[in-house]
Amino acid sequence: MYDVIVRQAKIADGSLIDIAIQDGKLAAVGQLPPDVTATRTLDLHGQYWLSAGWIDSHVHCYPKSPIYHDEADRVGIDSGVTTVIDAGSTGADDVDDFYQLTRQAKTRVYAFLNIARTGIVTQNELADMAQIDKVGVAQAIADHPDFIIGLKARMSSSVVGKNGIQPLLRAKEMQQENQGLPLMVHIGNNPPDLDEIADLLAAGDIITHCYNGKPNRILTPQGQLREAVKRALERGVLLDVGHGSASFSFAVAEMAIRQGILPHTISSDIYCRNRISGPVHSLATVMSKFFSVGMTLPQVIDCVTCHAADALRLGGKGRLEVGADADLTLFELQHVPQVFIDSEGLSKAGEQLLVPLAAIVAGEVILTAEGKSKNVFDL
Template structure:
């Protein structure tokens, strides 16, 4: 990261700002973290000049579907944010109403603007080793708590998410739609059945019927059950009807949700995503999704024009999630959120989620990001570092961060360990996701925290920093289930009883 001077001029780049009709070589002036001017031959006394000849400059990219928190999240979400050319992103369903307080307590110190689209299940998304199905796993829908939370955090909640998959039936989609209407936010629905391949009805099509203007459907090019094309490769009528009503189609690449075959057939028939998102999550950051830039390269190879691609990750996304007051364009006075990239020529293999590949001759290569005027040099490798996406419990040592715990945090760990000694759980509870056990551990954690009068963030960090070397954040009940019970009790006792012996 490199701090810039008070005034910076980005010189000679090809600026594409669809919202303002700019598509030419020109300059951009940034002053005090905001866009000061866009025009030719800009200069200012004592300004820092950055020569960007041969590069493209656009409004900061918005990724409206990532997993920064929870069972699918990263240790350092900024690695797939400002260090990937993205200035704003949305956590797509990691927390639900039962864990939003944990999310807001933890996700406060990122450089990238992080918003949230909570999931209808109170715990939020549960991970890839959970099979969506039994409607009882969705738990309760506490309307009063939802309304109060949405009012308190209205600046960060952008939509409500549900999955059109499993044997839940369309009622769950209607319940989520009703909640979205109560809260005054869009409905955001996952389609594509990649777990149970024989549900009836196919909920993807129910999602298209339920969605109204401004609601969003993601994974439109998936290759699983409930595709947007029929067996003859033709667009399903229900998809066309939704498009005509003003439903927003989001790409949502992910790890299971993009098929070259479906994309090519649908694109040829005019079904083009209004917004492009990556659905980055842990393992798919290695392949096939890799980054939002990689997903944009795939869309470019599919035939989407450059200007339309930029529109999809800037002003279209800003409009879809109501961020036009702060993001999506380079208007004077707006926060200086800027993405700088190159279009590299060569031979590049681009894979879908089903091992099918295409060879492209161009790709997006982000170079730098400006967030509120602060410069970040892009490093695509940071996101793919194993420590960033693979959570491992430190079984044979106390993590370095444990040395910095306060006396109050240590006392809390002692109390928590004592309370946990009265509860039984096994690692298999995490592997098969025993939801009642996760809720029991979560409730116990919060009860002990309140008894110790410890701020939520400090209590959560006390547990994480005692067991993991990297700063992963996960629903606390699910996290505790991932720790072997004897290790959890002995480690908490050690943390509470004395300053730990740090591993070499």
């Protein structure tokens, strides 16, 4: 007898599978005999979709952050997201406090540590090089090896002030000194110029806000991929969406995707204000926007499951396989006309909307508001 069985779930390739969960892990994946029992059975009757738990690679959920704050479960399980990675809200000074606060969340929370010891307290945390404290960073990583999964450097003009590319050079040094942890680099207005940033990045480094519409974007004014970004992608640098309030342009995404420049990970850059007032709303909304720029359901799901788990080195996540963490997202794909808005305030029509119905975290089933109202598991 298992803890939970999910029967007849539709997965991204359209096939139907059953899943059994025991002690917080996936115990069976495939077709289960009819006589197998569990404490709780959810029969989706081939009507609802299931994937490995969604991972949002770029959120802000340190509740005490003065600008970009939120609660982990508001950006996580409330919208079917089982794992969130806070992208640099905290630095060495306050990551302990952030870690403690996240222990109460049902959502699994990890952090990219801001290379500035203050995190994002002001908008210009890298304008003073004295904020970049190697000893503090190394100590924080040593104190929280299972929480801090990487480093974050925000490399745009308002953040770095007169320091140009210098903070990124320090970030790369710290990455070397700390087991080569993933490094997420935010791009925006120049200086520093994106070419200069891209040339410093290596395989596994992550560019977030990859489809921003600012002049310092990945495409040239003629719409071609910048040579420096092309070389970076060839070296294995990864593109992360990081939609946010100012960093996603439908026009840029569409032009890039048409040239085969797909995102490696789709993330929201969500926090309370852009969650409530838009244009982000939820990871599901951000994912749905990619149907309108030429991506398929399997491609979109891969971006928030296996791609994210690999990029962030989250072992046991992102795949429906025996022994993996029993983190799952149950959702519906609604076919109804939509109008989506990007960060430039421009709209685009769509026909499909992902609606999360439940997050399952370590085998615990947590319905979203939609899931509750539909009584999908009233069995």
